Amino acid sequence: MQRLAAARQGHTGREIFTLPLVAARLAGGFIAPVTTDVLYPAIQAALAAGGFKELDSVSSLPGMPRAVLQSLDALWRANIDVSSLPQDVGRFADLHLLETRIRELLPASRRLPLDLCRAAMSRASRSKVLLGPVTLDGIVDIDPVWRSLLNEIARFTELSWDSPVQAETSWFKGKVHRRTAVAPANFLVEASADPKAEVVEALRWARHLLSSGQAKAEEVAIAATSTPDWDDHFLAYANDAGLPLHFSHGVPALSTAEGQACAALADILTNGLSQERIWRLFRRLPARPFISTLPEDWFSSISRTAGLKTMDQWREALIVGRSHRAAGDLAETVLLPVLDLLARGPDVGREAGRLLLSGGSLATWEEASRSAPPHAIALSLQALRVRDGRDPANSIVWCPASHLAASPRAFVRLIGLTSRSWPRFENDDPLIPDHLLGRRTLHGLTTAERDRLHFDVIRGGTPAVLVLSRPERNAKGSILSPSSLWPEEEVVRKRDRIPAHAFSEADRLLARPREAAQLDHVRQSQLCWRNWQREPSLTRHDGLITPDHPAILAALARTQSTTSLQRLLRDPLGFVWRYALGWHSIPLEPEPLQLDPQTFGELVHELISGAITGLEPIPGFARANPNEIDAAIAAASSRVSASWPLQRSVPPAILWQHTVKEAARRTARGLASDDPTRADTRSWSEIPFGQEVSTGSELPWNETIKIPITQAGLVYGGRIDRLDIRATGDGAQITDYKSTKPPPKSQRVALGQGRELQRVLYAMTVRTLLPEVRTIVARLIYLAEETVKFELRGDELDNAIVEATAFLVAAVEILRSGRIAPRWEQDAHYDDMRLAFPADRESYLRRKGPDFRAANQKLGKLWNSSK
Known part of the structure; x- marks a missing residue:
């Protein structure tokens, strides 16, 4: 914003620096302040050297580099020389050792704050030539490390500070220009339901200011003491609204495409190979350098359901698919070395990043690698923030309160004013607790005092509109008390209120229900809700369709499998969803x-x-x-x-x-579990029938013949688990194996409410394809726990075939009639089509039960049968 002001005022030659850069200018040469891209590798190397009195046991923990930097930075800012601290205290001795090692590892041109300040002090006499007149602007508080340098500069050149009224300037020897505090022309206090509702209200407020012409985007700011609780909501809603919202503190790296590529790579390195992880990575990698060399058909013949968790499995899968790829073994040549590298784990993270990533994704990966050990790269990525690419000069700004205090705006909304956030509680430094070094020695102001200071500065620098906002509950529903800064009078903004000004298209439709009702998808969803919740009879949203619908006829005309016929009997509506509409559940x-x-x-x-x-x-x-x-x-x-x-x-x-x-x-x-089998019996397993193409295998029948169920107008095919045929050809035994627990031995299992239809269909298959067989036995063998057998033969098998045919005819009649209703599957452990029903499925089925039972009446006897 200072650069924008200089450009508008035509101040050619004005240079805008931070205090460390001012010190670097004075120090001269190629000297520059040290930055995190240099500090983190130095800290990691210093920790890896070991030899500490107290920190050896924790020096390799993932968060240690960040904790060391936080503690040393606090000491540097407080102008405390670590070597001056009592070295008989193990913690101080360790920090001194770390600082010494870091200093030795830094490039010659990079200086720590204390070293930089000393170098600048030695050349302060040249301030007038090197700096000229200096103005401090947008600074609420100055760290002690820079105070002596500024006072020295004031001796040799003009130095002024445009400071807020609340700033502490008694130590400052330059000229102080106090800003006059102003009272906002419009002051509002609002309470919302939760942090998400606060974001909605904030964006409504910002949209109203822009659309009404009251403010430009560069004049509007939204702030909180700490932003994480609101960041995700602002990201989602601002994109939906199309508002120019700038995150001055950066957006989470994982919210960007580059960050997602890094996350996919970190997932493989830390959790190992799998096909799902490899696909996730390849979809997110930049086009170059790796993806451009990989053949487009590299995945040919590789099953998408395969796990592929080892190099051997990947190698074999690629070899098997070689004949299906246009480029032959090129995919193996390119892919296998990369997979071999990834399989080596986090220790090759830097090498893998340079091989696979480029541009922004590579920069993000390297930044994350600096602040954490290789095995903790995922944690580092979660904490990393990157620039959002917007310019604050033409954007609404969403920022921490400390940023806004340094650059006030005319229209401000402060959110999250609860007792936990405004002001915040203070925590100990991670490595220098209060009993070792007093908090006020390390930090001149408490966190609460700093938050109050920022609040006062923002309030005194907002001339037009200031809105205070707080959530009544947190994201988990717990009640939050208001901040001590909160005024007594407030306006409560209910979550379901109709706003005077919407922030997005969805919000506008919420505010104008009549207009929303004109949209086809809204009208259809409302009609669906009414049909599900208020209409007790069967409707088109339950399963009512046109009689003899073409999609139903097409689904019935296809060659059925024994599984599809079982679903037809057990759940006619599920049959429609799966085979007429093509719905499938996701693993x-x-x-x-x-x-x-x-x-x-x-x-x-x-x-x-x-x-x-x-x-x-x-x-x-x-x-x-x-x-x-x-x-x-x-x-x-x-x-x-x-x-x-x-x-x-x-x-x-x-x-x-x-x-x-x-x-x-x-x-x-x-x-x-078989009874002694005659030696002249021939056995087959997974024997096919009703197939489109013959395999040429030695089978007892022509496997391309489809089995008709004439009364129902159906044909089917499939595979029989096991078929035993005597050499004389007059007897056959069908076995259907079940790996589940058996029903009680006292229970006779025939069709099993449709669950055991398959062995009956297999018996019909054998009768059709082997008419010379006079004796057929259809068995169910349960293998869990003790082996249990259930057999159908003779009249019992004949009756089961007649019943199965009759029920299949009834199921086809239900589908062709168009009155198709859900079935309450009380004995199902898992229904993979559950998401197609209303959320409260039991209440829904209970409410419409009479009409559903009437529609399914022809199959009711089967479903209620105990056999």
Whole structure:
């Protein structure tokens, strides 16, 4: 802002410095004040050297470089020479040792504040030539380290201080020009619900000032003593509103694209390789230098559900996909060295950053690397702030109160005036507690006194409008008491009030409900809410559609799987969502600690299939002895252990080994649970039917034949878990394995409310494709805990087929009628389509229960059956 004022006034040749830069000018040569980019590496090296009396045990902790800098900076600002402190006190001796090492590690041109001040003092006599007239402006308080230098400068050149009335100037030997304090022309006091509501009210206020022409953006400021509680809200809402809001203290690095690239790299280095992390990193990396060399089809044939957590898995996955890539092995040549580097962990952070990052992302990475050890880079990134790219000369400013006190504006809003923030409590220095060195020796003013000073300076420098704001509750809902600076009279701004001036399009629509109601998406959402909450009958937002809707007919005409038919019986509306609309749930655990029940069941089925396939046709499963079966299971386990991590996400290595062992144990239990099988029996596993293309494998039937359910107008295909056929061809046994816990033995399981439809469908498949088979047995074998079998044969199987067909016909009739209703799945542990329902699903289903039951009446007998 001082540069803007100089430009407007035409003051060519005016130079605007900070006090350290003034000292550097006097010191001459190439001397410059030390900055954090130089200090942090020096501090890290000084800490790594060790040899401390008290700090050895904590010198390697992630926050130690920042704590050392904070403590030494406080000593330097207070003009305290560390060597003058009692060296018999271990803490002071350690700090002196650190300062000595830091001084030795600094470049010759960089000076610590005390050294810089001494060098400048020795050349103060040249102030008139080197500096000319000096004016201190925008400074509320001057650190003791610079006071003697300023008084020395005042001896040789004109030195003046345009200070607020509240500033302490008794020590100053130059000319003091006191600013006249002014009372705001308009003073407002407002209370809002919480910090988020405060931000909304602040942006409404700022938008009103700009749109009404009362103020320019450069005249408006919003401030708090400490900004983190409001930063995220200001970032989100200001972008939504399109307001020119400048963060004078910088925006969080992780809110920028460059910061997100750094965060993705830090995630891999600290947590290890995985496909999800690699994709996250590659999506955020700058186009150069690395991404430009990587072939566009590098991921061809790599399953997106694979975990890929080790270099061996990545190497094998890339080799498998080589034939699918246009550039052959170029992807391996480029990618594998990078993955190998990343797999080495945080210690190669600097090398990885220089290889993969560039421009702003590389600068952010290096800045974060300076202030923390390699393994704590993620914590450093969280604390790092970067410039937002806006100029305060044409922006509303959001800043700490200390910044605003140095550069007052005409229209000011102070937020967060609670007892915790205005003024704030004071904390001990991290390395120099009060019992070692008094707080007032280290800091001339308490934190509370400094906050009060800034408040008074801001109030006395705001001529037009001053608004005080406070939240009644914090973000967690706890009640907050007002600040001691808070006036008695206040205006309460309720969260749901209609504002006189909106700050964004969404806020405007909230203020004008009639106008919002004209928008299609708002009207539709309101109608949906009314249909869900007030209308007791079945509506189009519940599942009511046009009879014989083309999307329904298309979904029914496709070749069904046994899984889709099971969903059709169990949940007609879910069938529509999945197969007519194409909805799919998103996996919630990309890196699971254990497999979910469904996936674990797939693992067991694959082991069973691998074991049986390995035993057929020689020696044959029926003729194999226990040792041969165990060997087949071990071979299948070995193959699965290596192949699954290349196809899907699996638990960490040790847990994955345990999971495979448990699946193998259940597989052995399931295969050993058979009654003695005739030696002339042939066994197949995962035997396909109704496929589009023949695999050419030796099968008992033509695998491309689809199985019709004529009455329902459906056809289906799939794979049978296990099929045993006698050599005579007159008998077949179907086995469906379940890795879950079995129902009570006393319960007869036929269709199992639709859950066990698959084995019935398998029996219909065998009857259709092998008409010469006279005896069919359909088994369910539960492998968890003790092995339990449920069999269907003879008349019981015939009845189950008739019932399944009738219920499938009923389900198709429901879908074609258009009256499709949700079903209350009381026995479901997890419904992956739950988000499609209202949040209070139970109340919703209870409210509309009668109409839903009427719509699903044809399937009610199945759902309420105990078999």
